[in-house]
Amino acid sequence: MKTCRNIRQSLSVFLNRIVLLWQQAFSHVYKEWHGYETEKSPIFTLEFYDSLEYPKPKSDECHFMNFHGTLCGRKQFKDSNMCFWHFRDVSKYEKDAMREYFGTECSLKEAIENEVLNKQSLRGAYLENAAIGGNFFEKGANLSRADLREANLTGAHLSYGSLNRARLERANLEYAYLSDVDLRGCVFTDAKLFNTKFRRNDFSEAKGISKENFLGWKYSIMPQYKMLETYPDQCKDVYRALTAHFQAAGALEDASWAAYKEREMHRRWFRSRINPLWHIAEDFGDAVFKQRKPGMKIILFSFIHSLTSSVQYLRLTFFKILCGYGERVWRIMVASFLVILIYAVAYSYYGILDEIGSCLYFSVMTFLTVGDANLTLKGNYQWMVASESFIGLLLMGLFLFTIARRAVGRN
Ligand SMILES: [Zn+2]
Structure with a gap:
């Protein structure tokens, strides 16, 4: 008799597990995580709970049970089996x-x-x-x-x-x-x-x-x-989490947006720290908190911090304008166009070539680091030409990198 009961119990536990697994699989497939009502699903009756090893709801209490096996236990709403919160209407x-x-x-x-x-x-x-x-x-x-x-x-x-x-x-x-x-x-x-x-x-x-x-x-x-975006330092981390999420999901355009925003928050954070008074207040508060005597060193360090923040802010601003933190292809194209134009005007101004047309042609060729052996230059301006080639090489590299990253991803 005892063996028989043991077998029946194990069988019951096993079947309960199957039912719970089925319920989880079912909910997953239909994305209805808690969409069960006693009226609609016959398995969520008191008899069903009776067969479980989990706690059983009283007849006047809410029948909602979550996957951890704990019951809601609130009083029932009107004549339903659920409480106000779990009643689905x-x-x-x-x-x-x-x-x-x-x-x-x-x-x-x-x-x-x-x-x-x-x-x-x-x-x-x-x-x-x-x-x-x-x-x-x-x-x-x-x-x-x-x-x-x-x-x-x-x-x-x-x-x-x-x-x-x-x-x-x-x-x-x-x-x-x-x-x-x-x-x-x-x-x-x-x-x-x-x-x-x-x-x-x-x-x-x-x-x-x-x-x-x-x-x-x-x-x-x-x-x-x-x-x-009131607190850039907090938003920065959230945008970074979003970038990782979009990247993992293969949404590259969205990832690019979130990555741009993350860098922008970084820039704004540096901007908020340019004011030396901000650092003085922070360092002073820190010294008081650590029960140290705030000395004149604080003022010196504050100015150094302020200076480094300014440098970082300017660096990021330049990077933003030039290429949108490596996320905006159009900005690099505009920057390239402007560099070619500025150098063409400079060549014309210093009289390297006679016509403005050939100056523009020479500027494009130099930018693309191709050059043209047929053109004879007047004067000694090699360094100017070399600097354009150098900038051209950097911008083209950045252009290809940006396109490739947007197309392939950032991993
Ligand atoms: Zn409830």
């Missing part, structure tokens, strides 16, 4: 329904804040089309695997929370705060991320994210693609 946002469930008149945002205040997870919550934008006073909402399709999250403070594997298709996250938010496996298809605040985010396994998500309009007519 937008009719629940109605004022009367919410008053009946929560006992008081409250907005959806206040209800979420209450959950966060009580350290309750909103994992797998159904919030499709929900209007929960604006400031949250309680930060750190756990909205992992939540359904936030088409939700209005404009300006929402979701910092320190989690959106792990959340669905954000067509959601509006403009001006939202996503600092330190877990974004792994998020679905961003057609979500609006213009001027969204990011910091230390991980985009690995994120789906549907591209440059287009960051589209906004300057003066209502000029398209621009960016996140909130």
